[in-house]
Amino acid sequence: MASIPRAEVSCVVAGGGPAGMVLGLLLARSGVEVAVLEKYPDFLRDFRGDTVHASTLGLLDELGLGDRFAALPQQREERLVMRFDDGAVTEDFTRLPGRHQHIALVPQWDFLNLLADAASTSPAFHLAQNAEVDDLIMAAGQVRGVRYLDRDTGRRHRLEAPLVVAADGRHSTVRRLLRLRPRAAATPHDCLYVRIPRAEGDPEGTVLRFSASGGLIMINRGDYWQAALLIGKGTADAARAGDGAWVRRTIARLAPYTEDRMAGIDAGDIAALQVRIDRLDRWWTPGALLIGDAAHAMSPIAGVGINLAVQDAVAAARILLPGLRRGHVSPRDLARVQRRRHWPAAVTQFAQKRAQAAFVAASMADEGTPAAPLRLPQPLRTLRHWSGFPHLFGRMVALGLRPERLTGPLEPLSHA
Template sequence: MEQTSQICIVGGGPAGLVLALKLAKSGVDVTVLEANKSYERSFRGESIQPDTVGIFHELGIADAINEHGYMIFKELEVWERDSKRLNMNYTKMPYQHKFMIDVPQPVFLNALAEKLAQYPNAKLIRGAAFDGVIEKDDTVIGVTYREAGEKKSIHAKAIIAADGRYSRVREKAAIPYTKTPQERDVLWCKMPIPEGWDKHKYYILLNGAQHIILLPSYPDLYRTGVNIPKGGFAALKKEGLDGFYNLIDEVNAELGQHVRKHITSWKDLHVLDIFTTHAPLWGKDGLIMIGDAAHTLTPLLGQGVNIAIQDAMTLAPMLAQQVQSDKAVDTQFLRSYQSERQPQVDFVTQMQQRQEKMLCSDSKLMLSMRKAFYFILNRMPFIQNRILNQISYKRQRSLAMGKIS
């Protein structure tokens, strides 16, 4: 069966659904192909930056999130063994949406999907797995996909690849990119917040090259990330769970005891292969990649969802105008969109790379530099504010300064 739509988005995750909703509101015909039938997923972008909270309000899904409930992060603390190295407090930031929140991804994806369903010019097809690109004269003009075992196709003025970190659209359209594995992987688990620990604080706990991240997680848990050497999960499994507990003990023995009580099976642990991707050009004629498909980031500083959604917010008005004035969604257009988004993506990528080096190295020089860095940062609120203005409040700042509307 062959269909047409002005825009076809492959992937109905955070980037794809926000783009679809914005386009639908502008009157553009949009179809989203989403491989999964339901949004049940955990250990994905659940820590949401204040700017994204603002976007949820703009998109009209804040009520659904309030109704469900969420956790608020008021402070970030870095500890090295028993010494507090850094406290960053968000309560005094001069923005309407000050705090990061934690909300399960299915909650906001379902809320976005419900909003999208109100637009007759929008269609979300669940259980539709992308299969291949259709090209004519080196321009992407459509895609094929499989739904309930049937092969189908759709033609569109532009295809948007919002299909995440393992983007198949990127592969099938042969978009050049590089993948850079980081020095570590992360084991994620969820456990109750230990007694006496603060449920509004986001903790980074360090000891040498070993670190643990504790993120308050709805309803009353810590989402816990423990770093392991790259590809080291199989070796750790051979040691048994004691090997995992020992990694926690090395950093914080009290937490080690708590983890022993609550993490009792390998099934409680999820491995995240940490890598970044860089594509010089986020697509080609007729195809634009957004979110993780265009630039996979590391999980440090909870940036993936924020950046993916801001890609969609920037692209939507540009794309609506291009389509409605019947202009080609070609490489020239792609470059003009990419130049809007590249500076923020580059800033975050470089900052994450510096943090990765600081957290994962055990060289004496790096450990001293890390101590000095946190010492200075802890005493200089204006430097803290400059960093937060880039990674948490950039959009709210730009709105206040009239740089975006």
């Protein structure tokens, strides 16, 4: 369905990613009429964030979705080893509190379809796919709803609501319409994505390899690797030139066991992502709230993006539910959401910026001039010798800062 069969709801969510779908699910289960507008016809898009941390796995359990999530095709990791030119450091998840002593790497389209199916059992939930928000309804300086295009029929629709939530990602249309501009941090790298067939004898787990010639992350998808190659900022076109020869050589150098499969990859198989880290100074305006990447775009480092977005959605549902039930959400409540979620996003981005400066070298160097080895950065070089560090490191990654929790499937929301 590409349109909503009504002209007014209690909340419009722009964007059907993890933040938008979790928020829609929570509000609908609490009896709030919510419409999620997703501009694409389905969720089937490759090379999106798919690292689901223990903090999110715990929330899925509390929502009664843990077993259904566990049945999805996924790669579970109890430990991750980051390998540098002169050593390695381990993230160990085996001592995490709670039920999950692992993280899960699952195709995002499977995760989103699970959330959509669960939300669809609530009569208050409406999902329109191929529905693109292209304008805001304004009255007396306040957002009062959206106008959106039904891309199936070409017709435009008007949908009024006391609250519009922008969960439409780092290139947020709602943010642009509100004329809100995030502050961007320098990022020294971009990312190339490619599928590589798997073969007998390949490693089973996720590969994290950082070198003077670049960084390579490979996720086991069963019969293929989903590989992400970190490259110097703005070098994607140069890297893919010559039918992708440089990419093939670099991946083969970082993961030699794939060399026999590189001949089957050409430039058309290589997708590019411009890595961004940015954050809004203010995540709200009267009648509208921005969450997830629309408020704070994250680097792919540590795979935190999905999880921070989901935590934003849970906090927003809890804080805003009373106002949504009354039919009016105050600016004070919108500001409360930002106050709760701002510092976890800011501190995580700070850590990402430090990590990218230490882990990622400019990678389009002349191959004829050997680069100095990329050494394990301080303080990891020292801390890795402390026996408890892998567990502490794993806890910081898998649980994050200020994880949101439900004491029951929906009970805390009614007491927000």
